Amino acid sequence: MSIFIDDSTRLVVQGITGRDGSFHTNQMLEYGTQVVAGVTPGKGGQSFTADNGTTVPIFNTVEEAVEKEGANTSVIYVPPAFASGAIMEAADAGIAFIVAITEGIPVMDMTRTYAFVKDRGARLLGPNCPGAITPGVAKVGIIPGQITTPGPVGVVSRSGTLTYEAVNQLTEAGIGQSTCVGIGGDPIIGTNFIDTLRAFGEDPATEAIVMIGEIGGTDEQEAAAWVQEHLEIPVVGFIAGQTAPPGRQMGHAGAIISGSAGTAEEKMKVFEEHGIAVAKRPVDIRALIQEALAG
Secondary structure, three states: OOOOOOOOOOEEEOOOOOOHHHHHHHHHHOOOEEEEEEEOOOOOOOOEEOOOOOOOEOOOOOOHHHHHHOOOOEOOOHHHHHHHHHHHHHOOOOOEEEEEEEOOOOOHHHOOOOOHHHHOOOOEEOOOEEEHHHHHHEEEEEEOHHHOOOOEEEEEEEOOHHHHHHHHHHHHOOOOOOEEEOOOOHHHHHHHHHHHHHHOOOOOOEEEEEEEEEOOHHHHHHHHHHHHOOOOOOOOEEEEEEOOOOEEEEOOOOOEEHHHHHHHHHHHHHHHHHHOOEEOOHHHHHHHHHHHHHH
């Protein structure tokens, strides 16, 4: 089994005719994802022909993609100025799972968008995230399929590149993944650590979890407390930014230390206090997961 995406995923790509949208549509189709529609306003009635010869119909609206192709999942490759509108359009059309890859969406836009999506009962992943992949089944977003392999370990991360690093470490060690999820590093995101950990905890195919956080905020500490109280399967944690200077923003908009709670040292300490094994380096993840699976 898996979380969020599986063999029933029917994907619509918002922004399919753009540079990023067309490139990653090819990648997702090649991986075996059911890409059933694309949306680009003004280009309805046209089609997208993938490198493998698959033809994907293009519609002017997400509503049409839902009605005519049964789309239930959306991935968004739309410029920042229009991305919040694309997210709300997908939620309003009845899409259950929305993945926003777009980076740089204004925080004020996301404040309104988050409330809109929540009111309609949809799940938003991102923005500014790499998406999700269920190895061997489907991928929605930009996580490289070739570094994954099916197995029992769930991966959740705020960092896209560290998601790839952790997954690659596991695969090289012969440890497969159930689903890999990048939640994004913006200040306002739709799906957080606890949401994802809860989903993994309810997935019988997930036997252990890798959780990758970074400096800034207290999301990791809150997740650690939730793990100790609610989760029965083992978790291995890693915190990026261990050498970051205080007060310096590092990469993501949410990765800025404000007070001691946001430091890597504090987050790692809280992980250990709540029973989460802490990897000091990404390469340590594989050994700790092997111990967790054996234990």
